[in-house]
Amino acid sequence: MSMHVASLALPLLGWLIHGGLLTRRLDQARRDPLTGLHTRAGWTTRAERLIARHPAALVLLVDLDDFKRLNDTYGHAAGDVALLATAHRLNAWCGRHGIAARLGGDEFTAIITDPGNVPDLATLRRELNRPISADGHTIPLAASVGACAVADLPVRLLSDALKAADQAMYADKGHHRRNP
Numbered sequence: 421m422s423m424h425v426a427s428l429a430l431p432l433l434g435w436l437i438h439g440g441l442l443t444r445r446l447d448q449a450r451r452d453p454l455t456g457l458h459t460r461a462g463w464t465t466r467a468e469r470l471i472a473r474h475p476a477a478l479v480l481l482v483d484l485d486d487f488k489r490l491n492d493t494y495g496h497a498a499g500d501v502a503l504l505a506t507a508h509r510l511n512a513w514c515g516r517h518g519i520a521a522r523l524g525g526d527e528f529t530a531i532i533t534d535p536g537n538v539p540d541l542a543t544l545r546r547e548l549n550r551p552i553s554a555d556g557h558t559i560p561l562a563a564s565v566g567a568c569a570v571a572d573l574p575v576r577l578l579s580d581a582l583k584a585a586d587q588a589m590y591a592d593k594g595h596h597r598r599n600p
Contacts, residue, residue: 452522455507463521474533477570479581484526485562498554564593
């Protein structure tokens with residue numbers, strides 16, 4: 421390789437490496453460091469695009485019940501295990517037909533583009549409510565789930581779907597309190 425070609429190629433190689441590193445850092449910034457799921461910002465952008473392209477999409481909200489008590493009783497390491505298990509179970513339920521995210525704390529969300537190709541919500545609830553093992557203890561886990569079919573909305577907006585899913589989730593949480 422001539423000196424002239426090398427002097428042109430070297431800066432280009434540097435920019436390619438720099439661009440790759442920036443892309444990786446942006447992707448990491450859009451991921452929750454504990455669970456590896458998308459964060460709110462990364463998920464919202466994708467979810468809005470998916471709603472526009474998939475009129476039958478389903479938006480979910482998931483909240484771990486009594487998470488503070490779990491942390492206080494078993495410790496924060498057990499709380500992290502609960503969050504990881506919830507993230508893994510939700511992501512597995514979504515499969516390739518959806519995207520899951522951790523909104524923060526013990527709140528998760530997902531969008532399913534083709535609800536007919538994932539197990540039903542009762543299956544998700546059973547999975548999310550399976551006990552976990554942490555530090556030699558079997559710890560009960562409970563989650564409330566709310567869902568909104570985008571097709572049921574007068575206008576297909578993510579904000580409206582999240583609001584409806586939130587209301588359904590709190591109704592589910594109330595059902596758990598009345599029927600333990």
